Amino acid sequence: MNVIDIIGQIGRRSDGDCYLGVVGPVRVGKSTFIKRFMELVVLPNIHDEDLKKRTFDELPQSGQGKTITTGEPKFVPSKAIPLEIEEGYSVNVRLIDCVGYLVDDAKGYMEDGKMRLVKTPWFSESIPFDEAAKIGTEKVIKEHSTIGIMVTCDGSFGEINRDSFVPAEEKVVAELKSTGKPFVIVLNSSTVGAKESNDLREELEKKYEVPVLLVDVENLSEDKAMEILQRGIEEFPITSIALALPTWVNNLADDHYIKTSLNKTIEEKMQQAYKIKDVNDLLPSLQENEYVSSVSLTDVDLASGVVTITIDIKDELYDKIVKELVGCEINDRDQLIKVLTEFSEAKKQFDVLGGALKMCEATGYGFSTAGVTNYDIKKPEVFKSGNRYGIKVSADAPTYHIIKVSTTTKFEPILGSKEQAEYFLKSLEEAYEKNPNELLECELFGQKIKDIIGGGIAGKLTILPEPIKVKLQNIIKTISNKGKTNLIAFVF
Template structure:
């Protein structure tokens, strides 16, 4: 495990590398030193074999690369001797598109020369360059090196784990929209795994995010997972907005859930009837088991035969849609004034048909005048008529309608 979020299996492959100017061992008494390779039948010069083998390993047998160069302090060769081979190796790795990092091998890795060179190489090639003493490096340094190398993998997928209650919000809700905008803004700059950790820290700086947790990084899959959390205060704020009830803590939430649960239970009884009355004009609420009242059995006699009469009663609720209409007839004065008012209403109707109902007349909008007219008609049915209607419906249900004659006086 390189870190809590990053685990891997590693197989290291060593390569001879590219020859640097002034290096020895490539020539013998007869000229270029010839060697055999696993990839070619005939011997080839050692210098050529070194490059050929190194290129084969990184192209066909590796997923990440580590380029080892130096500041010139580890051998008698000056820094300039390494620059040509260094540039060719790094350029070829970049063209391959495989992740890699650079080690600046130095006897004094914390010295100014090594640190400055590492910074220059990192800026030039846009990859991590780490100064270190390869001969004396310890496990923590190796782990940091592997971590940097793995973090160079391209990122293909970032899973953002939002609080479950946030995911239940509609897409146009202000909090859900702010989460979406924040995530899109931050991940736009994430191209490699090394960018994920700074992105997670950046997401944690938003005021509506309580914590931003980097859960995992999978270099082999190019994926990462980040969890975002919210404060309880924000949870209660959103609940208050959605419900229309003030919720400041769990105590309010428990009481409100109890009330809403009772209301939901009662509504479910009439929900289907409400849908039917909107669609067909008539809705029926059937009695539930708890609504049935069983009378005491009664002994009855027919001639010489006896029986038992069992009676049960239950309330049923009938919803009837009655369309009511209302007219508004404002008087404005003379005929000319009336014509001007009609022309004004017609122009407003063309601009916005709904806006005409907001037109002010004598201190009230047309909408308020129509609503008052409709409301007055709702109370026109007298109580005795309501009772007669209920008695009539009860008789029809229990005895049948046969022929029904309704006379309105």
Template sequence: MEKPDIFRDIAERTGGDIYLGFPGPVRTGKSTLIKRMMELLVLPNIKNPNERDRARDELPQSGAGRTISTTEPKFIPNEAVEITIKQGLNLKVRMVDCVGYQVEGAIGYEDEGLPRMVRTPWVEEAIPFQEAAEIGTRKVINDHSTLGIAVFTDGSIGDIPRENYLDAEERVIYELKESKKPFIVVLNSLHPDWEETIELAHSLEDQYDVPVLPLNVAELTTDDIIHILEEALYEFPVTEVNVNLPKWIEELETDYWLRESFETAVRQAISKVSRLRDIDQVIEELSQNDQVDKVTLLNVDLGTGSTTIEMSAKEVLFYEALEDLTGFDIRGSHHLFKYMVELSKVKREYDKVAAGLQEVRNIGYGLVSPTVED
């Protein structure tokens, strides 16, 4: 999908505003990711040079090692800026760098042996670092974001081991799911293409039921950003699921067993759908039905959240239903062809006397006029 299409879809889903929140544990690369996205996505598309300079000055600072860089929530830029992707496609963009959740081994939680106190936009007095992380994540996602991008790491970006991040990751995922907002996870790694990194990403996907993208955020490319946003779009809610049944099944009476079976299978499958991503599961479930020949995804409109699926039935069911409803022995297309020819002859003969038969029913007798053929 080309860049303008992604942004057009996001604009449609969010009302033209892209407000991205970046929660996660400390020392995972949240600020680095924001900086790269600003440099690649936002700054080049700000037309006003003064706004561009202001936004550049507000880029977050990031550093290596164990020392915490972000000590309070920060809006980047401080006020949302309008970017122009192409003519007629303008978006307002703002990102929020969250205070990270506490991780054992990181430095900066304490000040002279006491819990470090930080200030947030939501509480007047200074509060402990960890409390700021929890309140900030909830506030950022619920009140200031249309989309969450959680940032985790495999531990390769610093000298804090992977296991130290696990508790903080669970808390982040919990807060994000409680918010009911769409979100994905970026797994920051120095070697995102390694097999063990990809396996870790898959493991986290299975554990949390959310997309996990292994990336080196310090070397993020424009294509990576497009991929992040595209994956995020599939986390938005489904607004409509259209399922096209085979036309001949739609001609059956609503209480006929085969039509009931198809409609029940569809209802059961789509009852589990909440996100656009869930459509894949619907297709898989319907495809496993013994009566179904093929299930095809015809369309996914990421901008509106609507999808269209088409189903086809196994051919043998068509002839079984015909035989059941007509009483004719129909074993294939050759039988159907023979009966159609015979029935057409019978119908032509019936049409000659149909009016007379109707008169018989109405008044007790009827007249049939001969035709030229007679």
């Protein structure tokens, strides 16, 4: 992967644009960074020589000493350059050079004892230098940038010491964080190999909680430019997490306790792993799930923000789940074939009745027909209609009608005194308030209430007389075959 590939990923994440807002205190090397980045990354990939020359002429100039050289925000180049990433896909690239936040000891921001006025693209009139820095930083990052790059320095070059940059640096970071846009910090240093500079980098990274890269901006390399963009895109938020689970787990119902547990863990940890760079922090947390044997990061799609995590489930769970699904243990092939045969037969029956059951649950009445193999086809015959003749083909097909009926049963035992009845009532009410289903597990006279109620309902169903069943069947048959829509019933 090279720097152009990274720009392509940023473009895919932001509708084809890669706009880098370069902000920070004055006299830290912002203009130098933009100039070097353009020379390394953008100019070599512009194939139109006239456009390349115009773009080169627009590059900012670097200054020396304490005098401020950037007096107004500047888009570099003034019009975004489309860089071809691959055939048929280009990304618009542009950098924005912001007015820097003022620091002590800097020169060039006062005129006749007053704050220097500068022009900006956002106001028709000139505004004070310090306002231009604050407003420009906010607008550039919030409205014009894909990624923010804050440049600061360690005081190893120039005539301004490190302490003078700190207040302005803190203000810029606070402003950047308030926008919610991803950004990184470039710590400009002429002594990148020095321990003091590396210690400062670590200190700033801990202080600001964003990536800090120690860079000699004057000698910026393509690899370092790529690293800056790479760290920047890792500051984008994770859009979603895809779990790669064993195929047998994928086939479980969505509300199965294993899937529910994994999803709950992911949702909890997503609150902590907001950015792409934080994704590795998810892995140890997922490993703690009671059903997980191992976790690995399979893929991070920087362009879309989708993270793929592969999760392996403990081996012993497979046999446990199979037992729960089929209702018995399977210890050998004979038992497996027996269970599969029973389930195959049950599936054939459910394929006929399943639709009717679902319809019945939804509306109270459901119906379905048997397959073509169950049709009783009659012999075709000729029939006469007036002076004309036709062919009649008829068939009988079994249809299944399912009606959901609410069957009520009561259990009214005589317990003795009022005090005894109230005592039992209180214990039953306590169980009911916890969970109505707990009431069914309570016992009276050595029997669970669920068995008593179940027996009462079964008793009502078994006493339905056969003639009544036949009559109901004939009623449905007549209505279905003759298309009758009116029904009068007398029940006595």
